[in-house]
Amino acid sequence: MPQPTKSEMRTAHLAYRRSLASQSRRKRALDDALVRATFDCIRALGVGGTNLAAYNPLPSEPGPANFAVQLTAVARTVFLPISLQGGILAWAAAGAGTSEAGALGVSEPSGARYTSNVLRSCGLVVAPALAVDRSGMRLGKGKGYYDRALEQLDVPVAAVVYDEEVVDAVPHDAHDRAVDLVITPSGFFRV
Numbered sequence: 001m002p003q004p005t006k007s008e009m010r011t012a013h014l015a016y017r018r019s020l021a022s023q024s025r026r027k028r029a030l031d032d033a034l035v036r037a038t039f040d041c042i043r044a045l046g047v048g049g050t051n052l053a054a055y056n057p058l059p060s061e062p063g064p065a066n067f068a069v070q071l072t073a074v075a076r077t078v079f080l081p082i083s084l085q086g087g088i089l090a091w092a093a094a095g096a097g098t099s100e101a102g103a104l105g106v107s108e109p110s111g112a113r114y115t116s117n118v119l120r121s122c123g124l125v126v127a128p129a130l131a132v133d134r135s136g137m138r139l140g141k142g143k144g145y146y147d148r149a150l151e152q153l154d155v156p157v158a159a160v161v162y163d164e165e166v167v168d169a170v171p172h173d174a175h176d177r178a179v180d181l182v183i184t185p186s187g188f189f190r191v
Helices: 006-021 024-045 067-074 116-121 145-150
Strands: 051-053 078-083 089-093 099-101 107-109 122-128 131-133 157-160 181-184 187-190
Touching: 006 024, 024 067, 024 122, 024 157, 024 181, 024 187, 051 116, 067 078, 078 107, 078 145, 089 107, 089 116, 089 145, 116 122, 116 145, 122 145
Parallel strands: 051 078, 051 122, 122 157, 157 181
Antiparallel strands: 078 089, 099 107, 181 187
């Protein structure tokens, strides 16, 4: 059987997430487990007290709405992405200023903005994904925001997905950036 294309894989994983979003009790339990696994990963890497980068999940994405806020308990600063034109991410500190819906509908902080160079100050980048394989190739939503931000970054990157989203293979192109770790409700592992 041929490997699915990125588009086919995105469609399947988005359908799974829509289904999961309609099961609020189950999703809440999985998201709580994801938070615990993320804290376990931070402890194991010894990066508590450093800067972290994370994201504010959409209702269908892995993690509770206050995911980034919870991470501030163990970080110096948590930087959150801001979607700019041309597929570029800027970053601002969680809790700095107010939050408002950004270009992609994601809650974004309105404080001082930094380029993706700020990620070099982080002990860990916690990135969203639709799927990830055991070699660390992540499937995003197709706009390349994170691939650009993570390019030539020498900081550990962890993709956050549900267990069912760890797959045998993610189709990828030369510009796609692999992650170093995968965090699921069942725990985390290095790739």
